[in-house]
Amino acid sequence: MASIYLRPLGLGATAAPAEGLPLAGGPLRFATAEVATRSAPDGVARQSLPLESALARVAAKAGPDAAAALRDRLSRPRAPFAGLTLDRARIMGVINVTPDSFSDGGERFDPGRAVADGQAMLAAGADILDVGGESTRPGAAPVDPAEEQRRVLPVIRALAAGGAVVSIDSRHAATLAEALAAGAIIANDVSALTGDPQSLPLVAGAGCGVVLMHMQGAPQTMQQAPRYGDVVLDVYDFLEARLEACLEAGLPREGIALDPGIGFGKSLDHNLALLDSLAVFHGLGCPILLGVSRKSFIARLAGEAPPKARLPGSLAAALSGVARGAQILRVHDVAETRQAVRVWEAIAAAPETDPALELSPVLESPPALESPKT
Numbered sequence: 001m002a003s004i005y006l007r008p009l010g011l012g013a014t015a016a017p018a019e020g021l022p023l024a025g026g027p028l029r030f031a032t033a034e035v036a037t038r039s040a041p042d043g044v045a046r047q048s049l050p051l052e053s054a055l056a057r058v059a060a061k062a063g064p065d066a067a068a069a070l071r072d073r074l075s076r077p078r079a080p081f082a083g084l085t086l087d088r089a090r091i092m093g094v095i096n097v098t099p100d101s102f103s104d105g106g107e108r109f110d111p112g113r114a115v116a117d118g119q120a121m122l123a124a125g126a127d128i129l130d131v132g133g134e135s136t137r138p139g140a141a142p143v144d145p146a147e148e149q150r151r152v153l154p155v156i157r158a159l160a161a162g163g164a165v166v167s168i169d170s171r172h173a174a175t176l177a178e179a180l181a182a183g184a185i186i187a188n189d190v191s192a193l194t195g196d197p198q199s200l201p202l203v204a205g206a207g208c209g210v211v212l213m214h215m216q217g218a219p220q221t222m223q224q225a226p227r228y229g230d231v232v233l234d235v236y237d238f239l240e241a242r243l244e245a246c247l248e249a250g251l252p253r254e255g256i257a258l259d260p261g262i263g264f265g266k267s268l269d270h271n272l273a274l275l276d277s278l279a280v281f282h283g284l285g286c287p288i289l290l291g292v293s294r295k296s297f298i299a300r301l302a303g304e305a306p307p308k309a310r311l312p313g314s315l316a317a318a319l320s321g322v323a324r325g326a327q328i329l330r331v332h333d334v335a336e337t338r339q340a341v342r343v344w345e346a347i348a349a350a351p352e353t354d355p356a357l358e359l360s361p362v363l364e365s366p367p368a369l370e371s372p373k374t
C-alpha cells in the first residue's frame, strides 16, 4: 500500500485565524500543504495543494479517519515537555563532558568546568541542559558505559541539585538509568532507544521525557556514503516506527520529542532536505528537537569554517527550524541563540499593519505631478 505524508507549506504568523490551521498549536499557521505519496522506496510523487484538498487526498488514499487523525496531530497544541510549555522555542544547552567532542575539543572534560558552564548557560537562558559523556561525532570510537558514567554523573548531580532541567545524552541503558537516578529527567538517545535492548523498558518504567533521534549507521562509519530512497520520508518512517514502539511500551506521546538527526549519516544534500522539510515531522504529533549547532554541514557551505567559527550558520539554521515550528533547539551558544530566537519571535508576533491603511486612496491614486519648470 502507498504511504502518504503531508508537509505544511507557506507557514506564517500573520494569516487571519480563520485561514488554515495552526501548526502544533503554535503561532504559525498554514493553508497549503505538500502531499507526498510513496509506492516504492524511491517512487515518490509530490504535489502542493490547498490544505483542504490535501487532506481530501489523504482521506481518499488512507481513509477519512487517517486524514482526521493527521489533521489533529499537525495542529493540536503540544503538552508541556519535561514540564516546559512549548508556546515558545526552548533552548537546550550542550554540556559535553568528553575529551574529544567535535564542537568544543574537550573543554568541559573537567567536571568543575562543566558544572560552571552549565550554570552560566542557565543564566543565559537555557531551558534544558543536555549532559553527555561520549562523543558521537563522525568517526568517534564508543566509550565504555562505566567511563561514561564516571564523566557525567557528578555533573548531572550538581546541575540537577541546583534546579536545572537536565537531559542525559547516552545510547547505553546503564548510563541512562544512573543519570535518571542522579536527577536527569530526559533521556536523549541518538540511537532512538535501539542501541541497547534495555533502554526502552528502562525509559518506559521511569516515565521520563525521551528524545528519539534518527541516525543511519553508527558514528564510526555513518558518514561513509550515506544513502536513502527519499531522505525525508525515510527519516519520517523511522521516527514513526520508534514512536510506535515507545507508545506500545507505555510511554505517553506528550513525553516524546523527535529529532531528524542532522549530521548523523547524512550528506550535505540530505541535511538541507531535512531542514527544508522539517514541518512534515509535525505530522507525528510530537515536539520537534533540532540539533544544528556548529555541525559540519555549515562548514561545507561556508569555507570549511572550524566549529567555533560556525555561529552565524548555526543561528541561520536554528531560525529556519523555528520558522518551521521546531520547539526545542540543541545548541552550544545559548545566549546568542536565545537573542536570535527572541528577536525572530517578536517580529513574528508583531501586530499586522492595518489593511485599510495599505489600501488608502492616497496610495492607490498618487497626486498628479506638477509639470516640470522650464
Ligand code: HH2
Binding pocket: 094, 096, 098, 100, 101, 102, 103, 132, 134, 135, 136, 137, 169, 188, 189, 190, 211, 213, 259, 261, 262, 289, 290, 291, 292, 330
Ligand atoms: N548531536 C550531537 C549529540 N547529541 N542529540 C540530539 N538529540 N540531536 C543532535 O543533533 C545531537 C545529539 C552531536 O553534537 P555534540 O554533542 O556537540 O558533539 P559530540 O557528539 O562530538 O560530543
